[in-house]
Amino acid sequence: MCIFALPKNKEIKMTATTIPVGSPETVETAGKLGLLPEEYDKIVQILNRNPNFTELSIFSVMWSEHCSYKNSIVWLKTLPKDGARMLAKAGEENAGLVDIGDGLGCAFKIESHNHPSALEPYQGAATGVGGINRDIFTMGARPIAQLNSLRFGNIHTQRTQWLMRGVVKGIGDYGNAFGIPTVGGEVFFDDCYEMNPLVNAMSVGIVKKGETASAISYGVGNPVYIVGSATGKDGIHGATFASADITEDSAKDLPAVQVGDPFQEKLLLEASLEVIKTGAVIGMQDMGAAGITCSTSEMSAKGEHGMIIYLDKVPTRQTGMLPFEILLSESQERMLVVVKKGQEKVIEAIFEKWDLNCTIIGEVTATKRLEYYMNGELVADVPAHDLVLGGGAPVYHREYKEPAYFAESKKFSISDVQEPSDLKEVMNHLVKHPNIASKRWVYEQYDSMVGTVNMSTNMPAAAAVVNLKETDKALAISVDCNSRYVYADPEIGCAIAVAEASRNIICSGGIGLAITNCLNFGNPYNPEVYWQFVGAIQGMSKACKKFETPVTGGNVSFYNQSTIENKTEPVFPTPTIGMLGILDTKRTFTGMAFKQAGDSIYLIGASQNDINSSQYLFSYIGVKNSPAPYFDLDKEYETQMVLRELIEQELILSANDCSDGGLFIALLESAMIHDLGFDIKTDKNFRKDAFLFGEAQGRIVVSTANEHKQALELLLNEKQIPYTKLGKVTQAEILIDQLSYGICHNFKQEYDMAISKIMTEE
Amino acid sequence: MKFGVVVFPGSNCDADMIYVIESILKQQVVRLWHKDTDLQGCDFIILPGGFSYGDYLRSGAIARFSPIMENVITYAEKGGFLLGICNGFQILCEAGLVPGVLLHNDNQKFNCKNVYISTENKNTLITQNCLPKQVLKIPIAHGEGRYYVDDNTLKQMKQNDQILFRYCSEAGQLSHLANPNGSVEHIAGVCNASKNIFGMMPHPERAADTNLGNTDGLYIFKSILGLVTA
Numbered sequence: 006m007c008i009f010a011l012p013k014n015k016e017i018k019m020t021a022t023t024i025p026v027g028s029p030e031t032v033e034t035a036g037k038l039g040l041l042p043e044e045y046d047k048i049v050q051i052l053n054r055n056p057n058f059t060e061l062s063i064f065s066v067m068w069s070e071h072c073s074y075k076n077s078i079v080w081l082k083t084l085p086k087d088g089a090r091m092l093a094k095a096g097e098e099n100a101g102l103v104d105i106g107d108g109l110g111c112a113f114k115i116e117s118h119n120h121p122s123a124l125e126p127y128q129g130a131a132t133g134v135g136g137i138n139r140d141i142f143t144m145g146a147r148p149i150a151q152l153n154s155l156r157f158g159n160i161h162t163q164r165t166q167w168l169m170r171g172v173v174k175g176i177g178d179y180g181n182a183f184g185i186p187t188v189g190g191e192v193f194f195d196d197c198y199e200m201n202p203l204v205n206a207m208s209v210g211i212v213k214k215g216e217t218a219s220a221i222s223y224g225v226g227n228p229v230y231i232v233g234s235a236t237g238k239d240g241i242h243g244a245t246f247a248s249a250d251i252t253e254d255s256a257k258d259l260p261a262v263q264v265g266d267p268f269q270e271k272l273l274l275e276a277s278l279e280v281i282k283t284g285a286v287i288g289m290q291d292m293g294a295a296g297i298t299c300s301t302s303e304m305s306a307k308g309e310h311g312m313i314i315y316l317d318k319v320p321t322r323q324t325g326m327l328p329f330e331i332l333l334s335e336s337q338e339r340m341l342v343v344v345k346k347g348q349e350k351v352i353e354a355i356f357e358k359w360d361l362n363c364t365i366i367g368e369v370t371a372t373k374r375l376e377y378y379m380n381g382e383l384v385a386d387v388p389a390h391d392l393v394l395g396g397g398a399p400v401y402h403r404e405y406k407e408p409a410y411f412a413e414s415k416k417f418s419i420s421d422v423q424e425p426s427d428l429k430e431v432m433n434h435l436v437k438h439p440n441i442a443s444k445r446w447v448y449e450q451y452d453s454m455v456g457t458v459n460m461s462t463n464m465p466a467a468a469a470v471v472n473l474k475e476t477d478k479a480l481a482i483s484v485d486c487n488s489r490y491v492y493a494d495p496e497i498g499c500a501i502a503v504a505e506a507s508r509n510i511i512c513s514g515g516i517g518l519a520i521t522n523c524l525n526f527g528n529p530y531n532p533e534v535y536w537q538f539v540g541a542i543q544g545m546s547k548a549c550k551k552f553e554t555p556v557t558g559g560n561v562s563f564y565n566q567s568t569i570e571n572k573t574e575p576v577f578p579t580p581t582i583g584m585l586g587i588l589d590t591k592r593t594f595t596g597m598a599f600k601q602a603g604d605s606i607y608l609i610g611a612s613q614n615d616i617n618s619s620q621y622l623f624s625y626i627g628v629k630n631s632p633a634p635y636f637d638l639d640k641e642y643e644t645q646m647v648l649r650e651l652i653e654q655e656l657i658l659s660a661n662d663c664s665d666g667g668l669f670i671a672l673l674e675s676a677m678i679h680d681l682g683f684d685i686k687t688d689k690n691f692r693k694d695a696f697l698f699g700e701a702q703g704r705i706v707v708s709t710a711n712e713h714k715q716a717l718e719l720l721l722n723e724k725q726i727p728y729t730k731l732g733k734v735t736q737a738e739i740l741i742d743q744l745s746y747g748i749c750h751n752f753k754q755e756y757d758m759a760i761s762k763i764m765t766e767e
Numbered sequence: 768m769k770f771g772v773v774v775f776p777g778s779n780c781d782a783d784m785i786y787v788i789e790s791i792l793k794q795q796v797v798r799l800w801h802k803d804t805d806l807q808g809c810d811f812i813i814l815p816g817g818f819s820y821g822d823y824l825r826s827g828a829i830a831r832f833s834p835i836m837e838n839v840i841t842y843a844e845k846g847g848f849l850l851g852i853c854n855g856f857q858i859l860c861e862a863g864l865v866p867g868v869l870l871h872n873d874n875q876k877f878n879c880k881n882v883y884i885s886t887e888n889k890n891t892l893i894t895q896n897c898l899p900k901q902v903l904k905i906p907i908a909h910g911e912g913r914y915y916v917d918d919n920t921l922k923q924m925k926q927n928d929q930i931l932f933r934y935c936s937e938a939g940q941l942s943h944l945a946n947p948n949g950s951v952e953h954i955a956g957v958c959n960a961s962k963n964i965f966g967m968m969p970h971p972e973r974a975a976d977t978n979l980g981n982t983d984g985l986y987i988f989k990s991i992l993g994l995v996t997a
Contacts (some may be wrong), residue, residue, distance in 0.1 A: 179876060268823070271776070359776065464980050475790075
């Protein structure tokens with residue numbers, strides 16, 4: 006259904022002096038669209054006249070937090086983004102691009118869809134998946150793996166269960182039909198997310214070097230195509246909406262949530278990759294936030310050209326759409342493609358093959374301005390550069406101040422908590438806790454195996470390991486953030502998120518290459534929230550420098566907070582880290598499962614008398630405020646590097662890091678996979694609760710065959726890495742200090758069924 | 768042997784199937800585009816998994832009317848070998864090439880995991896290399912996989928040995944616990960009366976690469992090739 010028609014508009018005067026139709030708008034209207042008075046003044050200055058409604062709408066979405074990063078960019082720029090392997094750095098393209106050798110590049114990115122998911126969980130989450138995948142294939146990369154990071158309120162409330170069912174089904178229905186496996190993720194529950202869940206979706210794609218596409222536009226006279234779905238009224242002002250607090254009135258904003266169609270997306274994927282290969286494409290960009298406005302302005306600004314766009318040529322789903330509605334619509338599964346003049350037929354034949362709409366809606370000009378026409382009338386005329394991040398979009402330094410809770414929580418000491426007499430009770434509590442129990446109920450709704458690359462299905466590992474067919478390599482990917490730690494101490498907590506992602510990748514036999522981040526915070530105009538943001542960025546910087554994993558991009562989602570009866574509570578600061586790692590040879594692939602009874606178990610890394618911010622302290626003891634758990638960045642790094650050496654020398658059989666639930670849960674996770682058990686002794690120098698359930702960082706549980714024990718200890722001694730000989734793998738029973746806690750299988754049943762029971766019985 | 772894999776818009780297991788045939792089995796394989804009509808002289812045709820035409824209306828309902836299917840149906844009716852997996856099985860049912868229908872899973876949820884299936888009839892082209900009642904670990908990934916057929920047809924199917932696979936436990940026991948979708952009599956795969964058209968919900972192509980740690984699907988592929996394995 007290719008509609009090939011060069012614009013036949015009546016005589017159009019294309020001079021800068023033409024004033025667009027529509028009456029000039031005031032600062033009051035600007036305010037209603039979410040613009041500040043000083044931003045309105047800046048617009049008047051840029052245009053040298055008062056903007057009309059369409060123009061004001063354009064500025065309001067492009068200068069929204071979501072598109073302009075105006076309240077975060079100052080700090081984002083401080084993040085390390087250079088690395089030897091970077092092919093496209095943060096901010097240069099839709100996603101970061103990393104050289105993984107063998108002539109391949111890996112594009113990856115994580116993005117939030119929090120606010121839409123809070124109102125319409127199914128479509129909100131589905132379109133989040135659609136959007137992040139388009140960011141990847143618009144660069145010419147074929148997505149091969151998806152991950153997600155989800156946060157909900159109390160799992161026992163009807164609202165959370167409704168959100169969870171909707172979000173999980175939305176991600177599943179979209180991702181499954183699109184045909185890319187969901188290989189990993191995390192789900193976390195805390196009351197702070199009750200009104201405002203977090204839905205962060207990540208996609209990872211592969212492209213041959215030299216076959217990438219860029220989001221750029223240039224070449225006067227080159228045709229501009231819109232491809233894919235027709236444009237409707239859904240998602241108008243979605244970007245502005247994503248930049249405001251969730252309130253009880255937010256349900257009225259329902260039209261701001263888009264509707265997804267994975268079938269169209271699948272066709273768009275195949276067709277886009279095919280057209281990129283022809284060499285006829287100058288540039289392409291998907292329509293995400295702010296729709297046609299965003300793609301036309303970003304591509305033009307990048308290529309330092311302009312565009313004339315005839316909005317009446319845009320295929321619409323309904324009649325009578327106004328210019329601003331067409332410009333701002335966030336209808337899904339659409340692409341803007343700039344094609345070399347004369348190559349139109351090549352491009353159109355491919356879209357025709359895939360039964361996709363493709364229509365010329367304008368052409369590239371030399372003006373550096375975006376001139377939008379509707380039925381022969383100029384309806385908006387704005388300079389591309391002034392709309393975009395890095396151009397004229399405003400940049401703000403926000404004030405920040407340490408919140409009172411921070412000093413307060415530092416007062417906590419482990420001696421405030423009495424050691425529990427019944428360890429079994431703690432174990433039962435942790436194993437069944439939704440933050441620790443198996444997320445089977447969630448992930449079995451996702452197709453994790455399509456694409457036949459998921460190496461973790463039959464050999465679960467600390468990170469998701471994805472086969473790179475026709476090479477000896479594999480990717481290792483992890484998404485991590487314990488937001489309770491970040492709340493306790495933003496700088497340490499965020500550094501831990503990076504360290505944990507790296508630790509997971511190292512445990513699975515790979516090494517981290519780069520990260521993408523999804524920064525979910527409250528209102529940036531609240532100085533205490535901004536303090537959390539600044540701290541998190543500083544912690545991320547330090548850790549990324551240490552692990553040599555540059556930040557390739559991601560997204561910022563502010564305004565994650567709930568205003569109920571005039572009381573505003575931000576969510577925990579949640580800087581989700583998505584780390585990409587690589588196994589240069591599949592030989593180093595290491596699972597987390599104990600292999601057989603009799604193997605020796607070691608804890609690598611130092612034990613601590615620390616229960617800070619642990620799940621045990623938070624939900625079993627009930628202490629909500631305490632400092633972040635023990636963390637030493639340098640020691641963490643050294644420990645990880647030694648683990649890497651142990652794996653390379655094939656001295657260990659399994660590796661699993663101690664995270665939520667501490668050592669006990671790490672041991673259990675390793676034992677449960679093959680229904681084995683363990684017999685260990687604790688260290689008398691530490692409290693038993695700290696030893697077993699504390700979440701001190703930098704600790705890894707490994708198992709080894711007895712013939713390798715000596716070599717393993719030798720290496721650890723030589724590198725001066727502390728370790729503890731814990732004990733042995735058993736056939737089924739769990740023994741700690743010679744006391745039996747029953748067979749592992751009983752824990753496994755509780756662990757496997759806990760969430761499913763809540764979701765079906767409550 | 769020359770294989771043909773039909774590619775519908777929305778197919779998403781076509782590339783996985785082609786990878787197994789080409790890179791693991793080292794056989795010739797061609798893509799059969801849904802808008803074409805030429806079967807290119809294939810000896811064995813596969814309808815892969817996915818969401819053909821978005822599975823709009825009903826899974827497989829639109830795909831059966833595509834141009835290529837007209838010739839695929841004629842080919843199969845003349846005795847040509849045809850295997851439908853997951854969405855391909857749904858298309859076979861919609862086209863009436865095998866008996867029965869595939870309904871929404873009894874828990875109304877999409878379900879992706881490893882399951883075990885027991886080989887119920889080892890005297891067909893695709894199971895000849897399996898032992899009687901051999902248990903295979905093969906992944907499933909579907910929302911509409913609950914096999915249903917009326918009692919009379921089921922009786923005939925049993926008399927005629929048309930049940931290929933049943934869901935079972937790792938040890939080979941049939942039970943409701945081991946049945947992931949509520950299929951009648953735990954049925955996971957069937958064939959037509961002439962035993963040249965095969966349909967199954969589990970994905971053998973997802974269990975064929977040593978890199979993924981499970982190669983039970985190769986029993987089926989090697990059966991098709993007539994290879995004897997130890």
